[in-house]
Amino acid sequence: MRPIRVLVAKPGLDGHDRGAKVIARALRDAGMEVIYTGLRQTPEMIVSAALQEDVQVIGLSILSGAHNAIVPRILELLREKDMADVKVVVGGIVPDEDAAALKQQGVAAVFQPGASLDSIVSFIRTSVGA
């Protein structure tokens, strides 16, 4: 069976990449194929990387409070490119109200501080049906 492919992306201007890197390693250790975009990716760059890398999941790490500007734009680009089946997962500092709103717009899950690596791995496994 083909391993799950995940794009871990760090959008926005923030450079705090500890979380993104820890998640990338954990997903890799769980047998997934992980592509890490590096810092300061625009929504366009992220969606184009997701298309080229043929991933099933995009994991976005956002700590700066810019999620309400960035995430909807990524969802919109995915729909435009007929990639709405790609699951978008968000991790970082996202208040409860914002998390609910993002999920309503199509985000598969929002992981807030303290979420365990195991819960993230198993969510991704279940949601792509692997």
Added chain:
Amino acid sequence: MKTAERQFSTLSGVPIQPLYGPEQVQDLDPERDLGAPGEFPYTRGIHRDMYRGKLWTMRQFSGFATPEETNRRYRYLLDQGQTGLSVAFDLPTLMGYDADHALSEGEVGKCGVSICSLEDMETLFQGIPLGDVTVSMTINSPAAVLWAMYLAVAEQQGVDWARLSGTLQNDILKEYIAQKEFIFPPRPSMRLVTDTIEFGARHTPRFNPISISGYHIREAGSTAVQELAFTLRDGIEYVDWALERGLAIDDFAPRLSFFFNAHNDFFEEIAKYRAARKIWADVMRDRYGARSERSLKLRFHAQTAGCSLTWQQPYNNVVRTSLQALAAVLGGAQSLHTNSLDEAYALPGEHAVTLALRTQQVLAYESGVVQTPDPLGGSYFVERLTLDTERAAQDYIRRIDEMGGMIAAIETGFPQREIATASYQYQREVESGARTIVGVNRFQSDDQPIELLQIDETSARQQTAKLGNLRRRRENSRVVRSLGALRRAAEGKENTMPCLLDAVRAYATLGEICDALRGVFGAYQETSHL
């Protein structure tokens, strides 16, 4: 679990013996390793009387939304008894973009205050006399530009630069290593840092042009030893560049300042600060031949560990912060920031930041720990940890020397990989339950809701409107001329500070100035080290 089977170690994984006594410190030579407080090698502190003479500066890092709103917060904090200011800038400012740049969307005023031009800096310090208040500014890649704005505001207030006291963070190396807010490649960035150190040595004798920072290295997941070693090796790199510029060691070394994290492991942190002072004194004396006593003394600011704060049960964060702050005080910090209980969620609200300041005031005025210097000096355990921390850090410093210095080490990804591995290992220990985080992986309960500071897009609209106005009002030919002169200075070897001052006085914006420098220096793209 039975005690006999348990492994005891510090937060950074240093094993801890069952008991410490005289046998554990047989290699300690008090004269060589400790000295008295205020005496070489300053392990016990840089002042003979420490806090009996002067308490540390209580300096809460703050900034959000517009300069108008942050100015109100500063006046509030000063009214509450805070003794210094510390400016937090938003991400567009840290990255050298104006509020109306496409990449600034959603980020204006969120993580700090938005400063786009001298006009904003004037507003930020309105009614705050810069000759009387010490100001620290957390800015790195564009630090020289923001500092030029600060100097220009002082000029307008009629304050002689020689009277200005404060600190510019201006530590670009730890950006490549850990925090990643970089604009230009390492070498031109180091040139800008050296320009500020040189300019400061001539014009601002009481201002620290750099705060060599381990804080962010630790927040990125390093161990205590890595934080210490990488920070001090960064310091060595700045010294080498300043000497290369032709400065004499004792003309700038007294104004080098440091910034460390205050994390959870109480004794390990205290040992770290003590070892830091000793290593730096040795480096200054033996490696550089510094003669001035002020060059030998490592002065540092401490901030409690943001990464230790939890989203779950946020009131527990007050307790964590108190213990971390106590470690910084027992370790001899010159200034301190205590984090607020709500900082795992957002920038701190007014109630939370007041409680954080009160925490410092309780330590200073009620706990009694300020009454004698280095009260833990002579503790078998603390002395053993201090010696071991020093040796482990010296070992890293030697390895980086062998690589050809910190820039070469950064280019190969050495410190970045060391930190990534340490942070992953730590997270694995939390996952497995080997490390307890109260309220997160043990002792869970329902969270109590707390009041949060919300920053909406109003700040972005206000900042954008002000920029539009400024660009119409200012004398644009003067802006163009000053940016042209800056470009030529950047292409050559002269100090860029005078040209930066001319550009900010002409109200060239931060984005325009950084674009001019990007045109000359290029932009840095890192290779990611997973």
